Amino acid sequence: MSRKLAIIHTTPVTVDSLKALARETIRDAEIVNFVDDSILPQLAANGGNVAEVEERWIHYAKFAEQVGADCILNACSSVGELVAKAQPHVGVPIVRIDEAMAEEAVGRGRRIGVAATVPTTLEPTLRLLRAKAAAAGNDAEFVPALADSAYRLLMAGDKDGHDRVLAETLLELGDQVDVVVLAQASMARVVETLPEAVRPKYLSSPRLGMERVKRVMEGSG
Template sequence: MRPTVALINATPASLQPAADGLGEAFPEAAAWHLLDDRLVTEADAAGGMTPALRRRMLALVDYAVRGGADAVLLTCSMYGPVAGIARRLHDVPVTGSDEAMFAEVARRRPGRVLLVGSLESAAEDSARRLKDVVDVEVSAVAATGAAAAASARDWPELTDALARAAGPRLGGVDLVLLAQYSISPGHAALAERLGVPVLSPPHMAARALREALA
């Protein structure tokens, strides 16, 4: 029987990238999408994740587990810290959007990392959380136009937007990280364009869940 992975989304833009990452890195799993499309907008309006929003995300995890999910992936980086709480409450693997990517950074031990996001707040939040778990020099940049290109599924324009943001900041950078699932479809083309390895969070997370369920 195929394992079921619940993908809990906080924006419609992450649905397809999360499914694609799972399909490529964990093809034997069945994806089950759950969506609360106000989680991001309400967190932005509140200046970050509030206790009420944390409870809402935990309720979604509980719903997924009670519904038979064998593993749960939170696809929004802003809600990554909720994964640690959920792991203490449930017996199935639960991972935040970029935990596996951060673990890969720790394994590679790069000298300098560049985090690219479609929003300045997302890039800076990811950079802060990466510094909390890995001793590495991190810089963050927002890619103007990336969000619109991702929403329109215009992958060439997405790659162009990411490259325009990252290119001038590549001096001394060993590794580029994408801060959000919504912009991850551009990771392969971006790596080719920049000549620097680019890590895609949905692919890294899917591999980690595959190993956890092996």
């Protein structure tokens, strides 16, 4: 019997890549996407106050359950903390795309870099990492890096410029730490442009998050 995965996005950028990854990872899954590209601009304007979008995001989770989803994936780290708020309102599991990545990162080293292109994603990712480090007994040190100029280039339609600036930031950060966490799912493809020898140092959320989804849907995670 086919299983259904609902993915809640805050940007259309992640739709095709996560759909392809889901089909690769969970071969018989039907994918349903919900996209609200007004959330990130709202968070940028309000200083990252997710309380303003909480009710709306919970509605998307409810809609996902109504269309028959067996699992819901939150594709955006900026609103990852809403998963815990939404879970009591729906009867199917909700997975944070970045949770498995955070657990992997704190198991890799004590000095952890965190890269983002928007500040609204950087802070919630740091909070998640600190919580995972504390749970693992890792007295980790976190080194944040914000490549906000890369985001501005992307919004202006300059994808190549975004990738170039972000790659420079990632390489510089990688020289300072044991492992680098990419705070946004949309950043994952840039790792493939880095020298092959350094790529294992960089952790992105999509594949690790989708593997967590697979385990949840199979009842083992």
